[in-house]
Amino acid sequence: MSTPADAPADSPPGTPADLAERLTGLVGALRAHGVRIGTGETVDAGRAVAVLGLADRQLLREGLAATLLHGTGQRTVFDQVFDLYFPRAVGVPGGSGDPSGDREELRERLAAALADDDGALLRQLAAEAVDGLGGYGSSPGSDGWSSYQTLDRLRPQTLLARVRADVRARGAGTGFADRLLDDEIRRRIEAFRGMVAAEARRRVAERRGRDQIARRAVAPSADRVDFLSAGREQLTELRRTVQPLARKLATRLAARRRRAARGTIDLRRTLRGSLSTGGVPMRPVLRRRRPVRPELVLLCDVSGSVSGFSDFTMLLVQALHDQFSKVRVFAFVNRIDEVTGLLEHGRADPEGLGARIRAEATLTGWHGSSDYGVALGEFAERYGAAVGPRTTVFVLGDARTNNLDPNLAAVRRIAGQARRVYWLNPEPHSLWGTGDSAAPDYAELVEMHECRTARQLGGLIARLLPV
Numbered sequence: 001m002s003t004p005a006d007a008p009a010d011s012p013p014g015t016p017a018d019l020a021e022r023l024t025g026l027v028g029a030l031r032a033h034g035v036r037i038g039t040g041e042t043v044d045a046g047r048a049v050a051v052l053g054l055a056d057r058q059l060l061r062e063g064l065a066a067t068l069l070h071g072t073g074q075r076t077v078f079d080q081v082f083d084l085y086f087p088r089a090v091g092v093p094g095g096s097g098d099p100s101g102d103r104e105e106l107r108e109r110l111a112a113a114l115a116d117d118d119g120a121l122l123r124q125l126a127a128e129a130v131d132g133l134g135g136y137g138s139s140p141g142s143d144g145w146s147s148y149q150t151l152d153r154l155r156p157q158t159l160l161a162r163v164r165a166d167v168r169a170r171g172a173g174t175g176f177a178d179r180l181l182d183d184e185i186r187r188r189i190e191a192f193r194g195m196v197a198a199e200a201r202r203r204v205a206e207r208r209g210r211d212q213i214a215r216r217a218v219a220p221s222a223d224r225v226d227f228l229s230a231g232r233e234q235l236t237e238l239r240r241t242v243q244p245l246a247r248k249l250a251t252r253l254a255a256r257r258r259r260a261a262r263g264t265i266d267l268r269r270t271l272r273g274s275l276s277t278g279g280v281p282m283r284p285v286l287r288r289r290r291p292v293r294p295e296l297v298l299l300c301d302v303s304g305s306v307s308g309f310s311d312f313t314m315l316l317v318q319a320l321h322d323q324f325s326k327v328r329v330f331a332f333v334n335r336i337d338e339v340t341g342l343l344e345h346g347r348a349d350p351e352g353l354g355a356r357i358r359a360e361a362t363l364t365g366w367h368g369s370s371d372y373g374v375a376l377g378e379f380a381e382r383y384g385a386a387v388g389p390r391t392t393v394f395v396l397g398d399a400r401t402n403n404l405d406p407n408l409a410a411v412r413r414i415a416g417q418a419r420r421v422y423w424l425n426p427e428p429h430s431l432w433g434t435g436d437s438a439a440p441d442y443a444e445l446v447e448m449h450e451c452r453t454a455r456q457l458g459g460l461i462a463r464l465l466p467v
Contacts, residue, residue: 019049020046022085022086023042023045023046023049023085024042025085026064026068026081026082026085026086027042027045027068029081029084029085030068030074030077030078030081033077033081033221033224034221034223034224034455035068035069035070035074035077035078035221036070037068041067041068042068044067045064045067045068047067048060048063048064048066048067049063049064051063054086057086060086061079061082061086064078064082064086065078065082071244074221076221077221080198080201083198083201083202084201084202087202103132103133103153103154106125106128106129106132106133106154107154107155107156107159109121109125110122110125110129110154110156110159110192111159111162111163111166112166113125114156114159114163114185114188114189114192115163115166115167115170117188122188122191122192122195123195123199125192126192126195126196126198126199127199129150129154129196130145130147130150130196130199130200130203133149133150133153133154134146134147134149134150134153134196134200136149145199145200145203145204146200147193147196147197147199147200147201150196150200151193151196154196156189156192156193157189159189160182160185160186160189163185163188163189164181164182164185167181167185222234222237222238222240222241222454223238223241223245223453223454223455223458224453224454224455225238225453225454226426226452226453227306227308227309227312227426227451227452227453227454228306228308228309228398228426228427228452230308235308235311235312238308238312238454239311239312239315241454242312242315242316242319243319245316245319245454245458246316246319246320248458249316249320249458249461249462250320250322250323252462253320253323253462253465254323265284270283270284294324294325294390294391294392294419294465295324295325295326295327295328295388295390295391295392296317296324296326296327296328296391296392296394296465297327297328297329297330297386297387297391297392297393297394297418298313298314298317298327298328298329298330298393298394298396299330299332299336299375299376299379299393299394299395299396299397300313300314300329300330300331300332300396300397301331301332301333301370301372301375301396301397301398302331302332302333302354302357302358302363303333303369303370304370306396306397306398306426307354308354309396309426309451310331310354310396310397311353311354312454312457313394313396313424313457314329314339314343314353315343315353316457316461317329317394318343318344320461323465325390327340328340328386329343330379330383331357331361331363332363332375332376332378332379333363333364333369333370333371333375334363334364334369334370334371334374334375335362335363335364335374335375335378336363336375336376336378336379336382336383337361337362337363338361338383339357339361342356342357342360342361369402370397370400370401370402371401371402371404372397372399372401372404372406372407372438373401373404373405373406373407373410374404374407376407376410376411376414377407377409377410379410379414380410380413380414384413384414384417387414387417387418388417388418388419389417389418389419390419391417391418391419392418392419392420392421392422392464392465393414393415393418393420393421393422394421394422394423394424395421395422395423395424395442395446396424396426397423397425397426398425398426398427398437398439399423399425399427399432399437399438399439399442399448400435400436400437400438401436401437401438402436403436406438406441406442408441408442408445411442411445411446412445415445415446420447420464421445421446421447422446422447422448422449422460422464423442423443423446423447423448423449424448424449424451424457424460425439425448425449425450425451426451426452427439427450427452428450428452429450432448447464449464
């Protein structure tokens, strides 16, 4: 296939130059979203396009996904980017619908398509809906398209009862209980909403440029979402990534431990042994190490929006428990309490971990705001024995003290007892020290690292955990 340099910007849709430009654009956009794609995968994708062609778009989607992706967690990002570079009608800026069509007639057709679960017709109706209801601006053909405006005017969520009646009338839902049938219809409506969003994105991309929209309008994968801005669904998706991430980290830690066990060169013994070979160190002697499993202590701020970051980290460390001789977890808001037992109990219910901790642990005193000074001081006084020369301590929180005493003496005491102390802060580094943030003060006593996403967290855990 041709390279982007060979492809003119106005290559006709469907020509080899246009397909090469779209494919390399797709690869570049996926790389920008953190998907690792090498030259080999790109070549394989080009061969897949040549073999599969454009006649069956779903077949092309699956072929490119199979050649470019390395895991199912990347699929959501891939589907959004694919819709931009290989849309339903490549190179056609508008859809096939009639902008003057009657909204009620469109809703009737949509209800029938939802009842039949007709994917092809739903995609066509999504294009017609964006055409007729989603355009805004005064220039011919609209200045832009809005999925929000389309869905607000079409209101597909209000079709539940009508679709249920259609399904029952046709006998297609006789195997469903009412609740299960309603859940299935909601799933179909949500899929249609996704089709409308993809169609609006595609049209905006045709006008403003696919590369720009791919960078700004495509939702990132779960492991690249900021903990502090993650919604409920994104946090749920993050929890699903705990076990795969833990397995990957456990493999890395085990390999590091094996390398460390081999030890470093014992120079004195090596030189002594080289006397028999005329001073040439033919057989280096290693200083053997006895590998020991480290102890780990987590101090987790579980207040407000920081709780999503702390919950995920606690679950990740719990999944790595075999890598340590002892793991103890403490949660705090303005009081601190040990929650190690709750974490063990919560393996089967990761979504309810935070609520259970806040319900069963003593985390607040006379007020409900974060108070790092009191919580860290209480830990140093009540649980100081949990920290020893083999212990690595991780503090998880944004270091915002509500303008209260940060109690640097307590942090200094903990750091003096522990092997190492690391502070993982989910706020951007640019915000440290702003407002009520005491991050710069704490960073003078312990190592503080920005940790905003699951990807950053995985890298930090793999790098900072002792062997």
